Amino acid sequence: MITVDEALAHLFSLVSRLEPETVPLREAHGRVLAQDAEARRDQPPFDASSMDGYAVKRSEAVPGASFDVIGESAAGHGFDGTVNAGQAVRIFTGAPVPEGADKVVIQEDVTRDGDRITLGDRLEDKPNIRPRGDDFRIGDRVEAPRLLSPEDVALLASMNVAEVTVTRKPKVALIATGDELVMPGEDPGPDQIIASNSFGLCALLDTLGAEPRMLPIAGDTREALETAFDLAKGADLVVTIGGASVGDHDLVGAVAGDLGMDRAFYKVKMRPGKPLMAGRMGDAAMLGLPGNPVSAMVCGHIFMAPMIRVMQGLPAMPAPRLSAKLATAMPPGSPREHYMRAQVEDGTILPERSQDSGMLSVLARANALLIRPADDAPRAQGDWVDYVPI
Ligand SMILES: Nc1nc2c(c(=O)[nH]1)N[C@H]1C(S)=C(S)[C@@H](COP(=O)(O)OP(=O)(O)OC[C@H]3O[C@@H](n4cnc5c(N)ncnc54)[C@H](O)[C@@H]3O)O[C@H]1N2
Numbered sequence: 001m002i003t004v005d006e007a008l009a010h011l012f013s014l015v016s017r018l019e020p021e022t023v024p025l026r027e028a029h030g031r032v033l034a035q036d037a038e039a040r041r042d043q044p045p046f047d048a049s050s051m052d053g054y055a056v057k058r059s060e061a062v063p064g065a066s067f068d069v070i071g072e073s074a075a076g077h078g079f080d081g082t083v084n085a086g087q088a089v090r091i092f093t094g095a096p097v098p099e100g101a102d103k104v105v106i107q108e109d110v111t112r113d114g115d116r117i118t119l120g121d122r123l124e125d126k127p128n129i130r131p132r133g134d135d136f137r138i139g140d141r142v143e144a145p146r147l148l149s150p151e152d153v154a155l156l157a158s159m160n161v162a163e164v165t166v167t168r169k170p171k172v173a174l175i176a177t178g179d180e181l182v183m184p185g186e187d188p189g190p191d192q193i194i195a196s197n198s199f200g201l202c203a204l205l206d207t208l209g210a211e212p213r214m215l216p217i218a219g220d221t222r223e224a225l226e227t228a229f230d231l232a233k234g235a236d237l238v239v240t241i242g243g244a245s246v247g248d249h250d251l252v253g254a255v256a257g258d259l260g261m262d263r264a265f266y267k268v269k270m271r272p273g274k275p276l277m278a279g280r281m282g283d284a285a286m287l288g289l290p291g292n293p294v295s296a297m298v299c300g301h302i303f304m305a306p307m308i309r310v311m312q313g314l315p316a317m318p319a320p321r322l323s324a325k326l327a328t329a330m331p332p333g334s335p336r337e338h339y340m341r342a343q344v345e346d347g348t349i350l351p352e353r354s355q356d357s358g359m360l361s362v363l364a365r366a367n368a369l370l371i372r373p374a375d376d377a378p379r380a381q382g383d384w385v386d387y388v389p390i
Protein backbone atom coordinates (compact mmCIF):
# COMPACT_ATOMS: atom_id res chain seq x y z
CA MET A 1 0.00 0.00 0.00
CA ILE A 2 1.20 3.50 -0.80
CA THR A 3 0.79 6.64 1.33
CA VAL A 4 -1.70 9.43 0.62
CA ASP A 5 1.15 11.68 -0.55
CA GLU A 6 2.45 9.00 -2.92
CA ALA A 7 -1.07 8.44 -4.27
CA LEU A 8 -1.49 12.17 -4.86
CA ALA A 9 1.84 12.30 -6.73
CA HIS A 10 0.60 9.48 -9.01
CA LEU A 11 -2.75 11.20 -9.53
CA PHE A 12 -1.08 14.48 -10.48
CA SER A 13 0.99 12.66 -13.08
CA LEU A 14 -2.21 11.29 -14.67
CA VAL A 15 -3.71 14.72 -15.43
CA SER A 16 -2.59 17.99 -16.94
CA ARG A 17 -4.00 21.40 -17.65
CA LEU A 18 -6.81 21.42 -20.22
CA GLU A 19 -7.09 23.83 -23.16
CA PRO A 20 -8.10 27.46 -22.72
CA GLU A 21 -11.37 28.92 -23.99
CA THR A 22 -12.83 32.41 -24.04
CA VAL A 23 -16.05 33.04 -22.14
CA PRO A 24 -18.20 36.11 -21.46
CA LEU A 25 -17.50 37.68 -18.08
CA ARG A 26 -20.94 36.61 -16.83
CA GLU A 27 -19.72 33.00 -17.02
CA ALA A 28 -16.31 33.63 -15.46
CA HIS A 29 -17.17 33.04 -11.81
CA GLY A 30 -15.57 29.82 -10.49
CA ARG A 31 -13.44 29.40 -13.60
CA VAL A 32 -9.65 29.50 -13.60
CA LEU A 33 -8.03 32.29 -15.53
CA ALA A 34 -5.71 30.81 -18.19
CA GLN A 35 -4.32 34.11 -19.49
CA ASP A 36 -3.63 37.36 -17.62
CA ALA A 37 -6.49 39.85 -17.96
CA GLU A 38 -5.49 43.47 -18.48
CA ALA A 39 -7.25 46.68 -17.37
CA ARG A 40 -8.41 48.64 -20.40
CA ARG A 41 -8.75 51.91 -18.48
CA ASP A 42 -7.79 53.78 -15.32
CA GLN A 43 -10.18 53.61 -12.39
CA PRO A 44 -11.39 56.09 -11.48
CA PRO A 45 -10.93 57.46 -15.01
CA PHE A 46 -10.80 61.03 -13.59
CA ASP A 47 -10.32 62.61 -10.15
CA ALA A 48 -13.71 61.79 -8.63
CA SER A 49 -15.57 63.14 -5.65
CA SER A 50 -16.12 60.60 -2.87
CA MET A 51 -18.86 62.68 -1.20
CA ASP A 52 -21.83 64.97 -1.93
CA GLY A 53 -20.84 68.61 -1.34
CA TYR A 54 -19.01 71.51 -2.97
CA ALA A 55 -15.76 71.48 -4.93
CA VAL A 56 -13.44 74.37 -4.03
CA LYS A 57 -9.74 75.23 -3.83
CA ARG A 58 -8.26 73.50 -0.79
CA SER A 59 -6.28 76.60 0.19
CA GLU A 60 -9.55 78.55 0.48
CA ALA A 61 -11.46 75.93 2.48
CA VAL A 62 -11.20 77.59 5.90
CA PRO A 63 -13.97 77.95 8.53
CA GLY A 64 -16.42 80.71 7.67
CA ALA A 65 -15.21 81.21 4.06
CA SER A 66 -17.89 82.07 1.44
CA PHE A 67 -18.07 81.08 -2.24
CA ASP A 68 -20.19 81.68 -5.35
CA VAL A 69 -21.72 78.47 -6.69
CA ILE A 70 -21.03 78.58 -10.45
CA GLY A 71 -22.38 75.22 -11.59
CA GLU A 72 -22.85 71.54 -10.90
CA SER A 73 -20.92 68.30 -11.45
CA ALA A 74 -22.98 65.10 -11.20
CA ALA A 75 -22.01 61.47 -11.83
CA GLY A 76 -22.17 61.04 -15.58
CA HIS A 77 -22.38 64.82 -16.22
CA GLY A 78 -19.22 66.75 -15.31
CA PHE A 79 -18.77 70.53 -15.09
CA ASP A 80 -17.00 72.01 -18.11
CA GLY A 81 -15.51 75.20 -16.66
CA THR A 82 -12.77 75.99 -14.16
CA VAL A 83 -13.12 76.78 -10.47
CA ASN A 84 -11.37 80.08 -9.72
CA ALA A 85 -10.70 81.88 -6.43
CA GLY A 86 -13.90 82.42 -4.43
CA GLN A 87 -15.87 79.95 -6.55
CA ALA A 88 -17.46 76.57 -5.78
CA VAL A 89 -19.15 73.88 -7.87
CA ARG A 90 -21.99 71.78 -6.44
CA ILE A 91 -20.73 68.19 -6.72
CA PHE A 92 -22.07 64.68 -6.09
CA THR A 93 -20.45 61.36 -5.21
CA GLY A 94 -18.73 59.83 -8.24
CA ALA A 95 -18.72 63.06 -10.26
CA PRO A 96 -15.55 64.44 -11.89
CA VAL A 97 -13.81 67.12 -9.80
CA PRO A 98 -13.69 70.23 -12.00
CA GLU A 99 -10.48 71.98 -13.11
CA GLY A 100 -9.10 74.31 -10.47
CA ALA A 101 -10.73 72.51 -7.48
CA ASP A 102 -8.81 70.13 -5.22
CA LYS A 103 -11.16 69.67 -2.30
CA VAL A 104 -14.75 68.67 -1.75
CA VAL A 105 -16.37 70.15 1.36
CA ILE A 106 -19.22 67.84 2.43
CA GLN A 107 -22.63 69.48 2.33
CA GLU A 108 -23.17 68.87 6.05
CA ASP A 109 -20.41 71.49 6.66
CA VAL A 110 -21.97 74.10 4.38
CA THR A 111 -24.84 76.60 4.62
CA ARG A 112 -26.36 77.57 1.29
CA ASP A 113 -28.26 80.74 0.51
CA GLY A 114 -29.22 80.97 -3.17
CA ASP A 115 -25.98 80.72 -5.14
CA ARG A 116 -23.82 81.57 -2.15
CA ILE A 117 -22.36 79.06 0.31
CA THR A 118 -20.61 79.61 3.63
CA LEU A 119 -18.44 76.99 5.28
CA GLY A 120 -19.07 75.94 8.88
CA ASP A 121 -16.80 76.35 11.90
CA ARG A 122 -15.40 72.84 11.94
CA LEU A 123 -14.21 71.38 8.65
CA GLU A 124 -12.87 67.94 7.85
CA ASP A 125 -9.26 67.91 6.71
CA LYS A 126 -9.80 65.18 4.06
CA PRO A 127 -9.92 66.23 0.39
CA ASN A 128 -12.76 63.74 -0.32
CA ILE A 129 -11.31 63.07 -3.78
CA ARG A 130 -10.41 59.71 -5.30
CA PRO A 131 -7.47 60.44 -7.61
CA ARG A 132 -7.52 59.14 -11.17
CA GLY A 133 -6.10 55.60 -11.35
CA ASP A 134 -6.14 55.18 -7.56
CA ASP A 135 -7.85 51.76 -7.80
CA PHE A 136 -5.99 50.49 -10.90
CA ARG A 137 -4.33 51.84 -14.00
CA ILE A 138 -4.62 50.86 -17.63
CA GLY A 139 -2.48 47.76 -18.22
CA ASP A 140 -2.71 46.52 -14.61
CA ARG A 141 -3.20 42.76 -14.59
CA VAL A 142 -5.19 40.04 -12.92
CA GLU A 143 -2.68 37.23 -13.21
CA ALA A 144 -3.31 33.66 -14.36
CA PRO A 145 -3.76 31.09 -13.04
CA ARG A 146 -6.42 32.32 -10.65
CA LEU A 147 -9.71 30.84 -9.51
CA LEU A 148 -12.09 33.72 -10.17
CA SER A 149 -14.15 34.84 -7.17
CA PRO A 150 -17.23 37.09 -7.33
CA GLU A 151 -14.91 39.94 -6.27
CA ASP A 152 -12.52 39.17 -9.14
CA VAL A 153 -15.46 39.28 -11.56
CA ALA A 154 -16.45 42.70 -10.23
CA LEU A 155 -12.85 43.91 -10.65
CA LEU A 156 -12.64 42.57 -14.22
CA ALA A 157 -15.92 44.26 -15.11
CA SER A 158 -14.59 47.52 -13.73
CA MET A 159 -11.48 47.05 -15.89
CA ASN A 160 -13.81 46.90 -18.91
CA VAL A 161 -12.87 43.29 -19.58
CA ALA A 162 -15.95 41.74 -21.22
CA GLU A 163 -14.47 38.31 -21.94
CA VAL A 164 -11.84 36.22 -20.19
CA THR A 165 -9.66 33.32 -21.25
CA VAL A 166 -10.15 30.48 -18.80
CA THR A 167 -9.31 26.79 -18.75
CA ARG A 168 -12.09 24.67 -20.16
CA LYS A 169 -14.16 22.84 -17.55
CA PRO A 170 -12.94 19.29 -16.85
CA LYS A 171 -15.53 16.76 -18.07
CA VAL A 172 -16.03 14.10 -15.44
CA ALA A 173 -18.05 10.93 -16.00
CA LEU A 174 -19.36 9.29 -12.82
CA ILE A 175 -20.16 5.58 -12.82
CA ALA A 176 -21.91 4.12 -9.79
CA THR A 177 -21.64 0.32 -9.71
CA GLY A 178 -23.62 -2.32 -7.87
CA ASP A 179 -26.73 -4.49 -8.32
CA GLU A 180 -28.01 -3.16 -4.99
CA LEU A 181 -28.36 0.43 -6.22
CA VAL A 182 -31.41 2.32 -7.44
CA MET A 183 -31.83 6.03 -8.10
CA PRO A 184 -33.41 8.35 -5.52
CA GLY A 185 -37.18 8.40 -6.07
CA GLU A 186 -37.29 4.83 -7.37
CA ASP A 187 -38.85 1.93 -5.50
CA PRO A 188 -35.98 -0.14 -4.04
CA GLY A 189 -36.40 -3.91 -3.76
CA PRO A 190 -35.92 -5.55 -0.35
CA ASP A 191 -32.16 -5.95 -0.81
CA GLN A 192 -31.56 -2.63 -2.44
CA ILE A 193 -30.35 0.79 -1.32
CA ILE A 194 -30.36 4.22 -2.89
CA ALA A 195 -27.34 5.40 -4.88
CA SER A 196 -26.04 8.39 -2.95
CA ASN A 197 -22.38 8.74 -3.82
CA SER A 198 -22.78 9.90 -7.38
CA PHE A 199 -25.11 12.67 -6.18
CA GLY A 200 -22.66 13.84 -3.52
CA LEU A 201 -19.73 13.68 -5.91
CA CYS A 202 -21.65 15.50 -8.66
CA ALA A 203 -22.43 18.28 -6.20
CA LEU A 204 -18.78 18.44 -5.16
CA LEU A 205 -17.74 18.62 -8.83
CA ASP A 206 -20.24 21.44 -9.39
CA THR A 207 -18.66 23.45 -6.59
CA LEU A 208 -15.20 22.78 -8.05
CA GLY A 209 -16.23 24.20 -11.43
CA ALA A 210 -16.09 20.87 -13.29
CA GLU A 211 -18.68 19.47 -15.71
CA PRO A 212 -19.96 16.23 -14.14
CA ARG A 213 -21.99 13.70 -16.07
CA MET A 214 -23.81 11.02 -14.07
CA LEU A 215 -24.01 7.82 -16.10
CA PRO A 216 -26.65 5.13 -15.54
CA ILE A 217 -25.91 2.79 -12.63
CA ALA A 218 -23.84 -0.19 -13.81
CA GLY A 219 -24.78 -3.60 -12.42
CA ASP A 220 -22.17 -6.05 -11.15
CA THR A 221 -21.45 -7.69 -14.49
CA ARG A 222 -18.59 -7.29 -16.92
CA GLU A 223 -21.01 -6.32 -19.70
CA ALA A 224 -22.65 -3.59 -17.62
CA LEU A 225 -19.28 -2.13 -16.67
CA GLU A 226 -18.01 -2.30 -20.25
CA THR A 227 -21.12 -0.44 -21.41
CA ALA A 228 -20.60 2.18 -18.70
CA PHE A 229 -16.95 2.73 -19.66
CA ASP A 230 -18.05 3.04 -23.26
CA LEU A 231 -20.61 5.71 -22.31
CA ALA A 232 -17.88 7.55 -20.42
CA LYS A 233 -15.88 8.16 -23.59
CA GLY A 234 -15.09 11.81 -24.17
CA ALA A 235 -14.60 12.53 -20.47
CA ASP A 236 -11.31 13.90 -19.15
CA LEU A 237 -11.74 11.95 -15.94
CA VAL A 238 -13.74 8.77 -15.38
CA VAL A 239 -14.70 8.21 -11.75
CA THR A 240 -16.08 4.85 -10.73
CA ILE A 241 -17.75 4.28 -7.39
CA GLY A 242 -17.73 0.89 -5.68
CA GLY A 243 -16.66 -2.52 -6.85
CA ALA A 244 -13.10 -1.66 -5.91
CA SER A 245 -12.48 -4.11 -3.11
CA VAL A 246 -11.65 -7.82 -3.10
CA GLY A 247 -15.14 -9.39 -3.15
CA ASP A 248 -16.34 -11.71 -5.93
CA HIS A 249 -18.50 -8.93 -7.36
CA ASP A 250 -15.82 -6.22 -7.25
CA LEU A 251 -15.03 -6.14 -10.95
CA VAL A 252 -14.03 -2.55 -11.65
CA GLY A 253 -10.26 -3.05 -11.61
CA ALA A 254 -10.43 -6.20 -13.77
CA VAL A 255 -12.78 -4.72 -16.39
CA ALA A 256 -10.89 -1.41 -16.55
CA GLY A 257 -7.67 -3.40 -16.95
CA ASP A 258 -9.12 -5.45 -19.82
CA LEU A 259 -10.22 -2.20 -21.47
CA GLY A 260 -6.63 -0.97 -21.41
CA MET A 261 -6.41 0.93 -18.13
CA ASP A 262 -2.76 1.43 -17.29
CA ARG A 263 -3.01 1.18 -13.51
CA ALA A 264 -0.85 3.59 -11.52
CA PHE A 265 -1.70 2.10 -8.12
CA TYR A 266 -4.25 0.16 -6.10
CA LYS A 267 -4.78 0.63 -2.36
CA VAL A 268 -3.76 3.53 -0.20
CA LYS A 269 -2.69 3.44 3.43
CA MET A 270 -5.60 5.54 4.60
CA ARG A 271 -8.91 5.34 6.46
CA PRO A 272 -11.43 5.52 4.88
CA GLY A 273 -10.49 5.01 1.25
CA LYS A 274 -8.12 2.04 1.27
CA PRO A 275 -9.27 0.33 -1.97
CA LEU A 276 -8.62 3.36 -4.16
CA MET A 277 -7.26 2.79 -7.67
CA ALA A 278 -6.22 5.04 -10.52
CA GLY A 279 -4.64 4.97 -13.93
CA ARG A 280 -4.79 6.22 -17.50
CA MET A 281 -7.47 4.91 -19.81
CA GLY A 282 -6.95 6.17 -23.35
CA ASP A 283 -7.34 9.94 -23.32
CA ALA A 284 -8.85 9.98 -19.85
CA ALA A 285 -7.61 9.57 -16.32
CA MET A 286 -9.48 6.97 -14.30
CA LEU A 287 -10.11 7.20 -10.56
CA GLY A 288 -11.76 4.22 -8.88
CA LEU A 289 -13.33 5.21 -5.58
CA PRO A 290 -14.42 2.79 -2.86
CA GLY A 291 -18.16 2.29 -2.58
CA ASN A 292 -18.69 3.02 1.10
CA PRO A 293 -20.48 6.36 0.99
CA VAL A 294 -18.18 8.20 3.40
CA SER A 295 -15.08 6.71 1.76
CA ALA A 296 -16.23 7.91 -1.66
CA MET A 297 -16.86 11.47 -0.45
CA VAL A 298 -13.64 11.65 1.58
CA CYS A 299 -11.68 10.45 -1.46
CA GLY A 300 -13.58 13.05 -3.48
CA HIS A 301 -12.16 15.80 -1.28
CA ILE A 302 -8.69 14.36 -0.78
CA PHE A 303 -7.97 13.00 -4.30
CA MET A 304 -10.57 14.00 -6.89
CA ALA A 305 -10.66 17.72 -6.01
CA PRO A 306 -6.87 18.22 -6.28
CA MET A 307 -6.92 16.41 -9.67
CA ILE A 308 -9.64 18.75 -10.91
CA ARG A 309 -7.59 21.77 -9.82
CA VAL A 310 -4.60 20.56 -11.84
CA MET A 311 -6.82 20.08 -14.92
CA GLN A 312 -8.02 23.65 -14.39
CA GLY A 313 -4.45 24.91 -14.41
CA LEU A 314 -4.05 25.45 -10.66
CA PRO A 315 -0.94 24.17 -8.85
CA ALA A 316 -0.68 20.49 -7.90
CA MET A 317 -1.40 20.70 -4.17
CA PRO A 318 -3.13 18.52 -1.61
CA ALA A 319 -6.49 19.68 -0.22
CA PRO A 320 -5.79 22.80 1.86
CA ARG A 321 -5.32 22.16 5.58
CA LEU A 322 -5.95 24.25 8.67
CA SER A 323 -5.23 23.48 12.30
CA ALA A 324 -7.27 23.53 15.47
CA LYS A 325 -7.00 22.47 19.10
CA LEU A 326 -8.39 19.09 20.08
CA ALA A 327 -11.53 19.33 22.20
CA THR A 328 -10.91 15.87 23.62
CA ALA A 329 -8.08 13.38 24.19
CA MET A 330 -7.67 10.59 21.61
CA PRO A 331 -6.24 7.04 22.01
CA PRO A 332 -3.33 5.90 19.77
CA GLY A 333 -4.03 6.15 16.02
CA SER A 334 -4.21 3.31 13.50
CA PRO A 335 -1.54 2.13 11.05
CA ARG A 336 -3.38 3.97 8.22
CA GLU A 337 -3.57 7.78 7.94
CA HIS A 338 -7.03 8.54 9.29
CA TYR A 339 -9.40 11.22 7.94
CA MET A 340 -11.81 11.50 10.85
CA ARG A 341 -15.18 13.17 10.53
CA ALA A 342 -15.14 16.05 12.99
CA GLN A 343 -16.72 19.34 13.94
CA VAL A 344 -14.70 22.53 14.23
CA GLU A 345 -16.08 25.39 16.23
CA ASP A 346 -14.29 28.45 17.57
CA GLY A 347 -10.85 27.01 16.82
CA THR A 348 -11.40 23.66 18.55
CA ILE A 349 -12.08 20.36 16.83
CA LEU A 350 -14.15 17.45 18.11
CA PRO A 351 -14.00 14.10 16.29
CA GLU A 352 -17.36 12.40 15.80
CA ARG A 353 -18.03 9.42 18.03
CA SER A 354 -18.77 7.11 15.07
CA GLN A 355 -16.17 6.85 12.32
CA ASP A 356 -18.02 4.14 10.35
CA SER A 357 -17.43 4.72 6.65
CA GLY A 358 -21.09 3.96 5.89
CA MET A 359 -22.56 6.77 8.01
CA LEU A 360 -23.58 9.66 5.79
CA SER A 361 -25.53 11.38 8.58
CA VAL A 362 -22.25 11.76 10.49
CA LEU A 363 -20.41 13.04 7.42
CA ALA A 364 -23.17 15.52 6.63
CA ARG A 365 -23.03 17.13 10.07
CA ALA A 366 -19.20 17.20 10.09
CA ASN A 367 -17.45 20.27 8.76
CA ALA A 368 -13.91 18.93 8.90
CA LEU A 369 -11.75 15.88 8.26
CA LEU A 370 -9.33 15.64 11.16
CA ILE A 371 -6.09 14.12 9.90
CA ARG A 372 -4.31 11.64 12.11
CA PRO A 373 -0.98 10.51 10.67
CA ALA A 374 -0.35 6.76 10.45
CA ASP A 375 0.62 5.27 13.84
CA ASP A 376 -0.13 8.54 15.57
CA ALA A 377 0.73 8.65 19.31
CA PRO A 378 -2.11 9.26 21.80
CA ARG A 379 -3.23 12.91 21.80
CA ALA A 380 -4.16 15.10 24.74
CA GLN A 381 -6.99 17.60 24.86
CA GLY A 382 -5.62 20.94 23.61
CA ASP A 383 -3.07 19.37 21.20
CA TRP A 384 -2.96 21.03 17.78
CA VAL A 385 -4.08 18.85 14.89
CA ASP A 386 -4.48 19.43 11.15
CA TYR A 387 -7.81 19.21 9.36
CA VAL A 388 -9.29 19.66 5.90
CA PRO A 389 -12.40 21.85 5.97
CA ILE A 390 -15.35 20.30 4.12
N1 LIG B 1 -12.41 -8.68 2.83
C1 LIG B 1 -12.37 -7.36 2.69
N2 LIG B 1 -13.50 -6.68 2.57
C2 LIG B 1 -13.48 -5.35 2.43
C3 LIG B 1 -12.25 -4.67 2.42
C4 LIG B 1 -11.05 -5.42 2.52
O1 LIG B 1 -9.94 -4.88 2.49
N3 LIG B 1 -11.17 -6.76 2.63
N4 LIG B 1 -12.25 -3.32 2.34
C5 LIG B 1 -13.40 -2.66 2.88
C6 LIG B 1 -13.33 -1.25 2.59
S1 LIG B 1 -12.18 -0.38 3.44
C7 LIG B 1 -14.16 -0.64 1.74
S2 LIG B 1 -14.11 1.04 1.56
C8 LIG B 1 -15.15 -1.34 0.97
C9 LIG B 1 -15.09 -0.86 -0.45
O2 LIG B 1 -15.65 -1.74 -1.27
P1 LIG B 1 -16.01 -1.49 -2.78
O3 LIG B 1 -15.33 -0.31 -3.31
O4 LIG B 1 -15.83 -2.77 -3.49
O5 LIG B 1 -17.51 -1.06 -2.69
P2 LIG B 1 -18.82 -1.96 -2.75
O6 LIG B 1 -18.53 -3.29 -2.17
O7 LIG B 1 -19.35 -1.88 -4.11
O8 LIG B 1 -19.71 -1.13 -1.76
C10 LIG B 1 -19.39 -0.91 -0.41
C11 LIG B 1 -20.64 -0.38 0.29
O9 LIG B 1 -21.00 0.86 -0.28
C12 LIG B 1 -22.31 0.82 -0.85
N5 LIG B 1 -22.31 1.60 -2.09
C13 LIG B 1 -21.60 1.34 -3.20
N6 LIG B 1 -21.85 2.26 -4.13
C14 LIG B 1 -22.71 3.12 -3.61
C15 LIG B 1 -23.36 4.30 -4.10
N7 LIG B 1 -23.13 4.77 -5.33
N8 LIG B 1 -24.21 4.94 -3.27
C16 LIG B 1 -24.44 4.46 -2.02
N9 LIG B 1 -23.85 3.37 -1.52
C17 LIG B 1 -23.03 2.69 -2.29
C18 LIG B 1 -22.56 -0.62 -1.09
O10 LIG B 1 -23.90 -0.92 -1.13
C19 LIG B 1 -21.85 -1.26 0.07
O11 LIG B 1 -22.66 -1.20 1.22
O12 LIG B 1 -14.94 -2.73 1.03
C20 LIG B 1 -14.71 -3.23 2.35
N10 LIG B 1 -14.65 -4.64 2.30
Ligand code: MOO
Binds near residue numbers: 357
Ligand atom coordinates in the same frame (compact mmCIF):
# COMPACT_ATOMS: atom_id res chain seq x y z
O1 MOO C 1 -11.37 2.37 3.20
MO1 MOO C 1 -12.87 1.82 3.59
O2 MOO C 1 -13.00 3.23 2.69
O3 MOO C 1 -12.10 2.20 5.18
O4 MOO C 1 -14.32 2.13 4.43
